């Protein structure tokens with residue numbers, strides 16, 4: 001693989017950098033032993049490609065723009081050298097203000113980066129003060145946080161400006177102290193409405209400050225930021241972004257689609273999960289909060305427990321849900337995509353004048369700094385399911401990017417109904433999938449037979465009808481009430497007992513009645529031999545890949561073996577006993593659409 005390093009504009013040379021033939025290592029990049037050991041303790045053995053090119057440049061003090069695909073390890077690409085630089089002369093620095101700012105677009109990302117920094121400095125046993133700012137902090141809390149002052153400040157741009165406007169952070173202390181500025185998830189900073197904040201901050205950034213800009217996509221916004229903040233940066237572009245379209249999605253993620261009607265999406269997701277045809281953990285995306293709850297209630301009737309994650313929940317609850325899911329406490333998380341939520345909620349609200357009161361409340365309630373998709377490091381997600389399709393190719397790329405992170409493998413399954421076809425075509429052409437090529441990038445899901453789906457149709461339709469709008473509304477309101485009540489308790493309790501994650505599980509059953517036994521267990525006679533075989537192979541592959549529910553360290557997984565991957569070696573449609581089979585890439589998935597309305601009970 002070759003990355004591109006574009007030298008600063010006054011140096012015209014642009015060179016292709018071949019990957020080191022030898023095994024790359026952090027030592028060779030100039031990372032000091034304390035940090036190398038700390039990374040090893042976190043299960044991180046060797047650098048990813050973006051880390052290999054970015055770390056030495058950052059250590060040299062260069063301004064860098066790094067554009068690399070989702071999950072490619074951009075956080076350590078800037079954090080490791082940043083910490084190494086701050087480790088030098090820790091005590092000797094006379095500071096008026098923070099030495100480094102890390103600016104991110106959402107509170108979830110603040111928390112995530114903060115967690116990573118803390119764990120690295122703890123492992124390195126170095127005394128650095130790190131704080132994260134929250135928009136909910138009062139002026140006195142901000143003053144306390146900034147007293148000292150901290151070495152590293154992690155924040156959204158708006159919070160920094162708030163500190164300046166309430167007088168707890170002075171322009172002189174920024175220009176006198178700031179050595180490194182990082183803009184993480186740069187492509188989102190502007191679209192999340194931080195342009196004015198960044199513009200207001202720019203004049204206070206000292207000329208000598210090293211600026212780093214990290215992004216998963218290249219966009220006009222990134223260009224704008226680059227011009228605003230950086231001085232003659234090195235531009236690192238991994239081929240996955242921009243130039244080579246079919247590598248936008250990490251290579252280690254297999255992408256599938258299933259064609260079905262909108263109404264049948266519940267039936268199809270039930271078939272995938274209940275017949276165990278996808279590997280856990282599974283992250284499922286919906287476009288509205290109501291749909292998230294509908295899906296959760298529906299699955300619950302079949303004994304499939306899941307948790308929901310959305311912009312309406314209090315921050316502490318969201319944080320806790322993420323931590324639980326990452327720790328492997330539950331397998332299914334239904335996330336409502338934030339951007340889609342805001343658009344749809346607002347569209348729904350606009351279209352119904354009677355709901356004026358709700359509009360006011362909804363706007364107040366949805367957290368504008370919440371970002372469920374972008375940059376959040378969901379750990380060990382094997383399958384991403386687009387229950388509802390994202391509304392843009394960029395949305396698709398970032399959703400799918402929640403699996404196959406770093407050196408892991410993963411799969412995605414998109415449920416595509418006729419109404420989704422336009423955006424699906426757009427996504428395919430964005431990814432460079434021209435349809436007539438042998439090697440399509442998004443291929444029909446091979447493990448689900450028409451028979452298997454039809455065998456569950458009657459139950460799914462019956463249960464689907466019982467999940468009414470009222471039931472959805474009630475559980476959503478109840479869930480929110482519970483979470484608000486829990487939120488403060490959660491904060492206090494988990495600060496004191498960070499290990500008690502399972503105390504308040506978020507995949508608790510919503511409905512009062514337990515699932516009926518005939519729905520909880522699919523009777524043997526309903527599952528045909530092919531599906532049984534497919535499900536068995538998925539389970540075996542899961543075990544072979546070391547993909548179990550137990551919480552894991554990054555590096556402790558067994559190596560994924562392609563020949564153990566059922567999606568590569570098994571075809572439900574073409575399967576005969578003893579035959580290896582393979583995916584039929586030329587099929588367009590329309591088989592899934594031809595349902596005979598058989599009613600099997």
Ligand SMILES: Nc1ncnc2c1ncn2[C@@H]1O[C@H](COP(=O)(O)OP(=O)(O)OP(=O)(O)O)[C@@H](O)[C@H]1O
Pocket residue numbers: 043044045046047048051068069070071072073074075076215216374375376377379401405406407554
């Ligand atoms: N060298 C490495 N080896 C193994 N795992 C790594 C390595 N570097 C980072 N990781 C892990 O890979 C995951 C993804 O890293 P990170 O969140 O930095 O990706 P990203 O490029 O910022 O993705 P996104 O664009 O989606 O935010 C994290 O769980 C991280 O701990």
